[in-house]
Amino acid sequence: MLIVKVVKPLVSTNRIPDFEHKHLQVVLDGSTKKVAVDAVGAKPGDWVICVSSSAAREAAGSKSYPSDLTIVGIIDHWKPDPPKTSAPSPSPSSSKPAGGKAS
Amino acid sequence: MLIVKVVKPLVSTNRIPDFEHKHLQVVLDGSTKKVAVDAVGAKPGDWVICVSSSAAREAAGSKSYPSDLTIVGIIDHWKPDPPKTSAPSPSPSSSKPAGGKAS
Amino acid sequence: MLIVKVVKPLVSTNRIPDFEHKHLQVVLDGSTKKVAVDAVGAKPGDWVICVSSSAAREAAGSKSYPSDLTIVGIIDHWKPDPPKTSAPSPSPSSSKPAGGKAS
Amino acid sequence: MLIVKVVKPLVSTNRIPDFEHKHLQVVLDGSTKKVAVDAVGAKPGDWVICVSSSAAREAAGSKSYPSDLTIVGIIDHWKPDPPKTSAPSPSPSSSKPAGGKAS
Amino acid sequence: MLIVKVVKPLVSTNRIPDFEHKHLQVVLDGSTKKVAVDAVGAKPGDWVICVSSSAAREAAGSKSYPSDLTIVGIIDHWKPDPPKTSAPSPSPSSSKPAGGKAS
Secondary structure (H helix, E strand, C coil), rough: EEEEEEEECCCCCECHHHHHHCEEEEECCCCCCEEEECCCCCCCEEEEEEECCCCCCHHHCCCCCCCCCCEECCCCCCCCCCCCCCCCCCCCCCCCCCCCCCC | CEEECCCCCCCCCCCCCHCEEEEEEEEEEEEEEEEEEEECCCCCCEEEEEEEEHHHHHHHHCCCCCCCEEEEEEEECCCCCCCCCCCCCCHHHCCCCCCCCCC | CCCEEEEEEECCCCCCCHHCCCCCEEECCCCCCEEEEEEECCCCCCCCEEEEECCHHHHCCCCCCCCCCCEEEECCHHHHHHHCCCCCCCCCCCCCCCCCCCC | CCEEEEEECCCCCCCCCCCCCCCCEECCCCEEEEEEEEECCCCCCCCCEECCCCHHHHHHHCCCCCEEEEEEECCCCCCCCCCCCCCCCCCCCCCCCCCCCCC | EEEEEEEEEEECCCCCHHHHCCCCEEEEEECCEEEECCCCCCCCCEEEEEEEHHHHHHHHCCCCCCCCCEEEEEEECCCCCCCCCCCCCCCCCCCCCCCCCCC
């Protein structure tokens, strides 16, 4: 599964009916924006787990659902790696990962 | 799902009969051109959502349809990221997506 | 689907029997050589459409055919993008894309 | 299958119920962190084999399990390649690959 | 299908039972090491064809076999491309591709 960040909901009025009422979210996978079906109710800024491949279909609700990327969990605490292409910033310490209870 | 831009229809006279009458579109995924089956009637210049993997088959109409990339929705409003490799141009406002008739 | 160029047939005497009599072609996907099952009778130099993922199986003839990349159509006219890593050549005008009849 | 290194367990309290009680592990695939379902009981620091694609579902227990990356084996001995982007270190000899019994 | 080079067998004592008795091989895909199930009896140094995606399962023997990469053929003669990142060597002529009989 991928670890991605939720950016914002995506609006697509003209789309196939198979998507039904489910929410689509723009997510950031590294530096690439993709679209994921939201199965957990994520909010912009959340770090989430996305399942891809054929498993994304059933994770979105049924074997015939047309998803190739589905948000299946919100990560309790996540500290992203610093960007690879820029110089390391001197003070990235504002992010405070803390222990969470394991499920 | 991928966020790609429709470039133009693709003409392939010698192709397998399984594609039936459906339209094929050349799309731009980042800097790579790919071919997608069009399930929504997109036009050149449109920013669209493409589903890949096994879900592309049913999104194109049936479980046995031979697609691995299907256009499933037109994004209402999309502002692409500036190109990563070139210097930012001072006036990106010259881009005018216009409607074209699909074949 | 991918847009690739056919390089040459591939010879593999010791291979699983499931490939049957179908031809295998070496194709160039960007700068990477891959092998595709040929379902349309392509020739070296042809620009073709390749379907990947699970759809490649049925495109090659049946649901149990062990292909993950199948040539499903020959593109009537294709003008490849200039290579990204080299300096742009001053005269790329020898390639003349022309209109073709849509199927 | 991919060869990846286990980093640590992942905590996601809000996740779809289909994951059941199985453990999720953060793994390092090259320089990218991903999440895998653990089917063998791996520990942080282990080098493991991960199966992706649709095979990850059955490897995790059943055809309907929503995994696209499942840890299916712990490698007895593995000596990773030196990082590609840094200068080669003069003394990488602390890693001692030893023979193991083949299964 | 991918064109990869066999490096060596992989030893994983603690693995899921679904792999049965089949051999696992470390293969080199470009500069990345992966693991493939061997369905043809390849030897280290062989250039082979690997099928990925869902087709890797049936190529390994059955629809429920947990493989996403299976060696399905040994290439009779293969001359790899020179490495892209290093300077071209002046004498790569020791490799002699020769014609083979097509199957």
